[in-house]
Amino acid sequence: xxxxVLTIFPDYLSPLDLSxxxxxxxxxxxxxxxxxxxxxxxxxxxxxxDTPYGGGAGMVMKAExxxxxLESTLEGSSGIGERPVLIVPSPAGIPFTQKIARDLAARxxxxxxxxxxxxxxxxxxxxxxxxxxFDVELISIGDYVLNGGEVAALVMIEAIAxxxxxxxxxxxxxxxxxxxxxxxxxPAYTKPAEWRGRGIPEVLLSGNHAAIARWRYEQRLRxxxxxxxxxxxxxxxxLSKKDRDYLDSLRGRH
Ligand code: 6GU
Numbered sequence: 001x002x003x004x005v006l007t008i009f010p011d012y013l014s015p016l017d018l019s020x021x022x023x024x025x026x027x028x029x030x031x032x033x034x035x036x037x038x039x040x041x042x043x044x045x046x047x048x049x050d051t052p053y054g055g056g057a058g059m060v061m062k063a064e065x066x067x068x069x070l071e072s073t074l075e076g077s078s079g080i081g082e083r084p085v086l087i088v089p090s091p092a093g094i095p096f097t098q099k100i101a102r103d104l105a106a107r108x109x110x111x112x113x114x115x116x117x118x119x120x121x122x123x124x125x126x127x128x129x130x131x132x133x134f135d136v137e138l139i140s141i142g143d144y145v146l147n148g149g150e151v152a153a154l155v156m157i158e159a160i161a162x163x164x165x166x167x168x169x170x171x172x173x174x175x176x177x178x179x180x181x182x183x184x185x186x187p188a189y190t191k192p193a194e195w196r197g198r199g200i201p202e203v204l205l206s207g208n209h210a211a212i213a214r215w216r217y218e219q220r221l222r223x224x225x226x227x228x229x230x231x232x233x234x235x236x237x238x239l240s241k242k243d244r245d246y247l248d249s250l251r252g253r254h
Contacts, residue, residue: 001107001164002084003032004073005153006066007114008048010034012150021158024167033073037061040068049117058118066113066124073111074133084109086134087156088125089149093138096156098179100139104156105163112157114149176216182235184223186216218246225250 005013013034016022024030038046049059073084085107094100104110111134113120129136141152161167163174178184189200203215221239224232225247232247239247 037065063121089152093140101159112153116148186219
């Protein structure tokens with residue numbers, strides 16, 4: 001996968017050298033390039049922002065440096081067949097989810113345009129979508145406000161990159177994760193079996209794989225119903241009678 005990140009603060013993206021993502025880059029699974037729209041300014045002060053038309057607080061990022069930086073990501077990608085996706089991190093975007101991460105992990109070329117201040121001149125987003133230059137998506141990582149899109153891009157890149165085949169250490173560990181199938185994950189324990197007076201659930205020592213699988217599944221149901229009833233609601237019709245009875249029995253006890 002090719003990944004471009006456009007930001008006036010490239011240092012914000014340095015964590016991408018670390019851990020699984022850093023390894024994926026070194027192993028050639030990820031071609032990740034960070035570039036700076038400021039490098040495309042021509043005035044003496046390398047101005048990337050200006051005051052908003054219509055007045056009001058804050059500054060807006062100027063269109064031309066961003067358009068040129070975006071064009072340069074297209075030049076470098078000639079030879080890649082598919083249209084790149086332009087992701088604009090924005091609190092005004094659609095909510096980022098595991099499904100979106102999975103869809104984006106299947107694409108060949110993602111470009112993140114990380115705005116600062118009050119955002120990028122809206123015409124850049126329209127221009128990028130014109131003539132099919134990019135598939136454009138405004139995406140938010142949650143209902144709160146950040147100072148810029150860089151941290152949001154880091155979040156999305158980590159969620160996406162670990163889904164690319166060959167990147168995560170153990171692909172099986174993806175299967176029963178929170179948010180993959182609509183349930184939160186079960187609690188995990190490791191040695192020692194007794195720690196500061198606390199044991200572990202007996203069933204995990206039983207060697208009975210079917211019983212362990214059922215216990216873990218019930219833990220997932222229980223956690224989801226306690227923490228995220230909204231998620232369980234969506235799943236309710238697909239649950240077995242046994243599962244529903246289990247959940248009803250929990251509610252009876254509360
Ligand atoms: Cl993607 N960007 C910014 N600046 N703030 C956010 C966000 C993104 N998602 C939530 N808040």
